[in-house]
Amino acid sequence: MPSQHGVLNIGIVGLGIAGASMIPAILKHPKVRLAAAATRNKERLEKFAKDYNAETYYSIEDLCKSPSIDAVYIATPTELHTEHVRIAAEAKKHIIVEKPLSVSLEDADHMIEIAEKNGVQLIVGHSHSFEPPIQKMGEIIESGELGKVVMIHNWYYNDWIYRPRTPEELKTELGGGVTYRQGSHQFDIIRLLGGGMIRSIRAVTGVLDDSRPTEGNHTVFLEFEDGAAATAVYNGYDHFHTTELTFDIGEGGPLTKSNVYAQSRRMIKETKSQADEVALKIASGYGGKRSKNYKDSEKNHPFFGLTVVSCEKGDIRQHPEGLIVYGEDEKYIVPISKEETGRMNVIDELYKAVIEGEKPVHDGRWAKANLEVCIKAIQSSKERKELYLDYQVPVKEKVKNTI
Known part of the structure; x- marks a missing residue:
């Protein structure tokens, strides 16, 4: 108790x-x-x-x-x-x-x-999907003011595959790679905003660096039971970064450093051994020399890539102050408190x-449904065909900010 x-x-x-x-x-x-x-x-x-x-x-x-x-x-x-x-x-x-x-x-x-x-x-x-801007998107969708959802897209380009990694993070069979680790975020956002019930999936995943032998990119097309479509695009190979399209604000909310291009790839190339890479990873944890100060970091809503929702009567995307709504008659900003996370x-x-x-x-059942999308994305890529989903569950209650 x-x-x-x-x-x-x-x-x-x-x-x-x-x-x-x-x-x-x-x-x-x-x-x-x-x-x-x-x-x-x-x-x-x-x-x-x-x-x-x-x-x-x-x-x-x-x-x-x-x-x-x-x-x-x-x-x-x-x-x-x-x-x-x-x-x-x-x-x-x-x-x-x-x-x-x-x-x-x-x-x-x-x-x-x-x-x-x-x-x-x-x-x-x-x-x-817990982030206040995503929750607010859900509120607007549920209100019906923009009509039915017809498309949801989340595209994220970053350096994930070249950040310091422990061995299991680069092994697909242990849940490593971007489709398990990061696709799980994308699919969760998309499923929450689309109502949860995905009908089918067609995906292509890629392993572009033999020294990092797990999925480093994917392109995933999802169709919901009600006919809405979605794409989840992820590329973690540290070339183009989506922050160039998201007001220079990244995943954790901080403003992007000017020298972000290829920084992680260069660092990993300079790492002499797997033990040294693991040490860098450990140093990013609690109390480590490379750990982030989450308490005092910039107060911006985090951008997990670029998320755009299209409804019958308008589009929604994130803005540094909250959301931008592109309605039929006007474009306006919906402010969201930055105290919430x-x-x-x-x-x-x-x-x-x-x-x-x-x-x-x-x-647990929501999480199992999300895991099913991860697994079927990898399977779809291997088999080069559309696959149907069996364990999807609907959003159980109204999407809302909880604090």
Whole structure:
């Protein structure tokens, strides 16, 4: 049961980039407390204990034994998600798990089943569909003021494949590569805005660098049951960057540096060994020399590439202040508070599910449907044909800002 006064105590499992980036959102929520962390990295644990006066553990098993922890945020590698969700669920801890949910649909089924069996909430995030501009797009769509959705597009060009990577991030069979890791964000945005029910998929993926042997780009065409169409285009090979089209604002919200072109490719080429690359990755995690200061970063809404929604009576895209709506009679800006963040909404969705009994959108079945799109995209490319989807689920409730 949650702590007194309705406060939810959360422990973070894994203090890499994902775990570190969620800390400010947990701290900002008035009814959530950052209570613990687990990682094998001794230096990170010591810093975390000093910074937050919180419990620290070297394993998820030990963290989940703590009676003071109500929920866990699992920010560990994808191939560990199934086992870590099992441990947390059997300890009766509510769960947020990083995307993608798992590597296979069978594992996803096991995770959903064990969470339901133990009566705990299972939510998947951080998904960029939680971001306030995407949520606001959903509100406008649902209002009907622009008519029915006919097209949704998300195009993202960046340096993903050449950022410092651990070995499993470059192995498709372990959930690595842009189609699993980043397509999961794109498909989630598209499915949320389109209502969730994708009918079919046709995709082409590419591995363009043998030294990084996993998908580094994809072009995906999606058709919804109601006839709406969508494309998800991703290229992580560090040539053109979509920030040139998104007001110089990138994925985390910061303004793009002027020397961004080929910076990551040059850095990786200068790295002497896989161990050195892993060290660079570790240095980007909590307390590392290359870690971002998420708390003090520029306050801009993040652009996960270029997202454009076309309805019968107008188009919508992001703007630094919120959204631009291109209506039939006028073009206007819809301002959105910059105090809200997608990560805050992830935490709030868990809180409302646990404390208020509100059914979450991003539950296990939603995440399984998203994983199905990732898997079928890779399969479609290999087989060079359109494939139909079997496990899609509709958006369960009104899309809205939650904070």
